[in-house]
Amino acid sequence: MMNELQVPGGAAGWRQHHAAQQPRYPDPQALADAAADLRTRPPLVFAGEVDSLREKMVLASQGRAFVLMGGDCAESFHDNTAVNIRLKLQTILQMAAVLTYGASTPVVKIGRMAGQYAKPRSSDTETRDGVTLPSYRGDSVNDHAFTAEARIPDPQRMVDAYLRAGTTLNLIRSFTMGGYADLREVHSWNRGFTANPAYKRFESFAEEIDRAMRFMEAAGVDFEALRQVDFYAAHEALLLEYEDAMTREDSRSGRLYDTSAHFLWVGERTRGADDAHVALLAGVHNPVGVKIGPTTTRDELLSLIDHLNPDGDPGRLSLITRMGADRIRDVLPPLVEIVRADGRPVTWITDPMHGNTITSENGYKTRRFDTIMDEVRGFFEVHRALGTVPAGIHVELTGDDVTEVLGGGEHIDEAGLARRYETLVDPRLNHQQSLEMAFEVAEMLRG
Template sequence: MSVQSETAPDTAAPGGLDRWRELRALQQPAWPDQEALRAVTSELATQPPLVFAGEADNLRERLAAASRGEAFLLQGGDCAETFAEITADNIRDKIKTILQMAVVLTYGASIPIIKMGRMAGQFAKPRSSDVETRDGVTLPAYRGDIINSFEFTAESRIPDPQRLLAAYRSSATSLNLIRAFTQGGFADLRRVHEWNRGFLDNPAYAAYDAFAGEIDRAIRFMQAAGADFDALRTVDFYSSHEGLLLDYERPLTRIDSRTGLAYDCSAHFLWIGERTRQLDGAHVDFFSRVRNPLGVKLGPTSTVADAVALIDRLNPDGEPGRLTFITRMGAGKVRDLLPALVEGVAADGRPVTWVCDPMHGNGITSGNGYKTRRFTDVIDEVRGFFEVHRSLGTVPGGLHVELTGDDVTEVLGGSEEIDDVGLTRRYTTLVDPRLNHQQSLEMAFLVAEMLRDS
């Protein structure tokens, strides 16, 4: 499918794509050299799109199915990607983790799973403070590799527009590998046992192997019955990230040559974070003008009025699959706060897809000073999310999780029983703690049970 490049840098751009420049844009870096920024964004605007309008349209249809309970979204990946970790092995292992989770959910709950990575663009992170102080030295906060470097030096923390181009190239590399792995035979469902090779003995892996054996038997039966297995060879895998850095998202927006409508071609799915969902802010205005399926994070302070107003801005016509609400309440609050929000949106009548983010509302600091989460809290929030929807007769549409395919020790608990001391062994994240491969599989088995009961 062809697209046209549209780069007009003024508010006369199609659909008012640049009106956001007149509004307050939170969580943006203080670029020191505006001319250098203009040169980079102009170059970005000439680059090929990373994804295509037709792919985003297909995802919107699938998310509409999830809103009706006919599919379930599994969205997972790093808290913040780094350029150094864009390797074939890292990308393969993240894809493998999501595929394994999806197999457990599909087979365990008999429902199609929409597979989406927090990948190929998740390079920018919002921060609670513009600065960071260490040992009496104060420097600009690390805002992700797309903006500055994690290294704590004055030079490294200066926002550098050239990093936008590096993020584009890294995203293109990731998407190329994602397509190769998911379309080139690696994702073939008949290889479910191979996906577990190289992992140590553990209850989660043993359960997965038993599950894979059941799938093997089912496939052999279908094969003997003459079934066509072409559909098992490949999977559709979508990319997503928080649409935080508008100086990156705007240059990668293109006008679809078929329809004349704008698509943000940096990813299939973009979401607006809890810190940038102001109704009169730049982020809501910009994303209201692109056709991608969109998400909005809703935390414990969100009200029904907030949610309905966001629908008015982002999906006024109530198009199914256009808008996803990603709730992040915290395990201790989800059962108290989510019901009124879901009821209020349901009363509005326009469809949304409800997705649970059980990570961001459950952050704690360990006794030895590590930023972490408890696996039990993460699971309890997911359980509460399902309980609320079951009680209201509404649909739990998906799961949004920070995870990695690596054997890290960043989240407390799980069958490994990671404790405070265990965190010190393989704590590698630069921002937020992630579920490791084993904990991700454990979650999949538990969520499959919840889906069967919902």
């Protein structure tokens, strides 16, 4: 219930730490006013929902569930429409149905949605044709248009992001509780996918699922009870003032929750164990994640666990690996061994996207589908060799037929990238490539 959450003024301990990747707002008073406005607004998610997700993350860490986390690299205000939200949700539901059959376990469905409006950047500025402006940091900070006015960080955009996140969550709840997620409907969408000759190799797998559905119907399974699903929201906890303003106290337990999302993660660029982002997430009860790359050291890894899950609470901490397909089989095993020797539980999730970014000959930032899948295979191989649990995947995807990632069953080539290259930051799997990934991962889950 909304009245179970009170505003304590945030968990401000992070202010004593180094804060990377923060916008340089020209008007400090405007920033203070926007944060004060956010503190008066209702939470976007609730403590009970967050606790439910945390319990499911425990199951995933034990191999009794599988995490599917997917959505836009960076959400945009312009594309925050009912159609786009529905298509992303449909894609994740379709993927989840396939993965559920492959894993024979529940799939925890988490969208990079309703809050993924900010992005870290490798440089504070961007130069085009001799003109240098502040980098685009996501729609909750500034505008993508390359003009001096558009690139000025505006704190009021955080309030706009909050409002759009709220409408997105409302629509998702309507879809997932109102019958749109009916398993029979989702299965019929997937049959349409495998009818495409480009995906004929998945036809026998789809026929197995079809027989299972007919068996369930003949056995009298109550499909009406399967018309609703739990769906959770996640984003990178990048804008510290926003996350602080959305941190509330649960009056039942006295715990602090970041009510901007059910699950928050810290990125590779902001994961310093003694830095502000880790300090902020250390103070909230949400399940949290950390992106770790191939240069992560033993001391860094153990220090992150010390800060984010010192007591070893199951379901609290996920390690989201982004190694690169060419390195994962070499650099991941020692890290897994370190965590296993430490003994505190984590949920291992693979991000096969960020370590495999390339630039095409015609200048597009892109990835190759085969390389992405090779990193996923490497992730499974490492965990199975060590007897640990590959608990989930974290991917950038869209429900649209964009052309941003090379390859896949319909074979997008370099010339094809120009047809519908629409991302504001990083390339995403399109709808067909996302489903192709789901079928391939389902086969890995069957082992």
